[in-house]
Amino acid sequence: MRGKTDWRGYGTLTLWTLLCVGCMAVMMWWAAGKSIVIADTTPDGREDYTPAEESVERYRLTLAEEEGKPGHFTVPVSPSVHAEQISIENRYTERQLWIYIQGTQAAEYRDYPIAGDIAPVVGGWAQQQEDMTILKLQMNTIQEYSSVMEENRLYVEYMSPQESFERIVVIDPCCGGEDVGVAANRSREKDITLQIARAVRQQLEGSEIKVYLTRQEDVDVSPEDRILLAREVGADLYVAVGLNGDAQDRERFGTEVWYNGDYFLPGFGNLQLADLLERQVTEAVSGRANGLIQADDPVLQRLTVPGALVKAGYLTHEREGELLGRQEYVDKVAAGITAALRQAFKEMENSGS
Numbered sequence: 578m579r580g581k582t583d584w585r586g587y588g589t590l591t592l593w594t595l596l597c598v599g600c601m602a603v604m605m606w607w608a609a610g611k612s613i614v615i616a617d618t619t620p621d622g623r624e625d626y627t628p629a630e631e632s633v634e635r636y637r638l639t640l641a642e643e644e645g646k647p648g649h650f651t652v653p654v655s656p657s658v659h660a661e662q663i664s665i666e667n668r669y670t671e672r673q674l675w676i677y678i679q680g681t682q683a684a685e686y687r688d689y690p691i692a693g694d695i696a697p698v699v700g701g702w703a704q705q706q707e708d709m710t711i712l713k714l715q716m717n718t719i720q721e722y723s724s725v726m727e728e729n730r731l732y733v734e735y736m737s738p739q740e741s742f743e744r745i746v747v748i749d750p751c752c753g754g755e756d757v758g759v760a761a762n763r764s765r766e767k768d769i770t771l772q773i774a775r776a777v778r779q780q781l782e783g784s785e786i787k788v789y790l791t792r793q794e795d796v797d798v799s800p801e802d803r804i805l806l807a808r809e810v811g812a813d814l815y816v817a818v819g820l821n822g823d824a825q826d827r828e829r830f831g832t833e834v835w836y837n838g839d840y841f842l843p844g845f846g847n848l849q850l851a852d853l854l855e856r857q858v859t860e861a862v863s864g865r866a867n868g869l870i871q872a873d874d875p876v877l878q879r880l881t882v883p884g885a886l887v888k889a890g891y892l893t894h895e896r897e898g899e900l901l902g903r904q905e906y907v908d909k910v911a912a913g914i915t916a917a918l919r920q921a922f923k924e925m926e927n928s929g930s
Contacts, residue, residue: 636683638701638712641692649734650693652712655681660726665733669719670793670806676712676731683710697735719809739811742787744922747812748914749876750774750790751819751886754797759822762898766820767795769901773818773889776911777918786918800875807880814850814921815884816914817876820901822893830894831865832858835872835886842883844928845921851885853917853924858887861913862906864897883921887914 654663662679686703691714701714721741724733738745750770752758758766771792778788789810791803807815823829836851851869859866877884889910892898900906 634683634705636687636703638686638703638714639688639690640695640698640700641690642695643692646693648694648736649732650691650695650698652676652691652731652733653689654678654726654729654731655685656729658729663724663726663731665722665724667720667722669789669810670791670798672716672719674714674716674720674722674733676714676733678710678712680708681710686710686712719806737811738787738789738809744786745789745810745812746781746786746814746816746918747789747791747807747810748774748777749803749815749817750792751817753792753795756797759820759892761822761824761892762895762902764892764898764902766822766892769820769889769892769907770818771795772904772907773910773914776908777816777818777914780908780911780915781918786922800879803876804879807882807884812882813925814918815876815880815882816850816854816918817874817884817886818914819886819888821888821891823891824893827893827895830891830897831867832862832890833867833870833888834858835870835874835877835888837874837877837880837884838871839878840880845925846883847877847885849924850883850917850921853920854885854887854914857917857920858889858910858913861909861916862890862900864890 658678658680664677666675666677668675683703683705691698691701691712697716697718697720699715699717701712704711704713719738720735721738722733722735724731726732750767750773752765752767752770754767756767758770760766771794774790775793778790781788789806789812791806792798821829821833832855834851834855836847838848840847848869855866855869858864872886874886877886887910890897890901892901901910
């Protein structure tokens with residue numbers, strides 16, 4: 578005898594089928610809105626991601642122009658996020674602004690527009706890193722930023738370097754990336770010059786002199802990009818930092834400074850800056866001054882502000898090469914450059930330059 582059909586079983590099966598189809602549709606829509614990329618930098622710029630961080634989720638940011646808000650834009654923030662969970666990083670060599678927001682998901686920013694005066698913003702994306710979202714905004718110029726948190730919104734104000742600082746110096750650590758420079762005594766020029774540049778920046782931190790570096794990590798920087806950065810930030814002075822080497826005469830040591838003698842600046846110019854650097858660096862390290870050299874350097878030849886290249890010693894000299902590999906000696910070289918810069922600005926003011 579045939580029993581009655583249990584239509585409730587068919588109804589349950591149909592419901593589960595529709596639910597699965599719906600879930601699949603949602604997952605396909607969500608996946609279409611993100612891309613998996615290979616991470617190339619960490620928040621501090623070093624290329625040292627662990628394997629677990631090699632692929633991250635990125636979402637393109639929406640930008641919305643709003644009139645009546647010149648010089649700033651707003652970033653929406655979840656009500657659960659507090660001001661101390663937010664920080665910003667000006668990656669000016671890449672012309673990027675990075676905003677770190679703890680306790681959020683990057684996917685949320687697919688629907689949260691960055692609104693306001695977005696004239697300098699070329700584009701951007703939200704990137705997930707563990708429990709933190711990094712908003713990476715690509716700018717068309719170098720800017721300085723300040724921010725304030727108010728009513729679940731981060732207000733970001735931007736100004737040009739010239740509007741923000743009265744005294745601006747560009748420190749250019751020579752070499753970088755594939756260009757190792759001089760290599761001897763287990764040391765490389767590109768590493769030591771970056772150490773010196775960072776030390777100068779640290780020593781002038783909080784002073785009336787703003788320091789920009791042409792590179793903040795081990796990367797290739799073309800002469801054109803070094804010059805462009807100096808022009809874009811409105812530099813008052815430019816100091817390149819390099820080292821020497823002489824494989825034929827390993828007894829040579831000492832400091833020398835290169836400058837462009839073909840370009841005359843009234844008042845305070847290349848020669849005056851070079852002379853200050855030679856005297857102050859030599860005194861700071863208790864070393865030997867080898868004098869000033871007129872050089873046909875591709876960067877120095879195209880600068881329109883006082884500029885010079887400090888050759889802070891010979892890596893090929895056994896003793897000097899060893900000293901250049903020590904942080905305390907690097908700090909002394911930086912102290913000499915810092916003293917020269919302070920004196921340079923005094924002389925510029927006195928001469929009306």
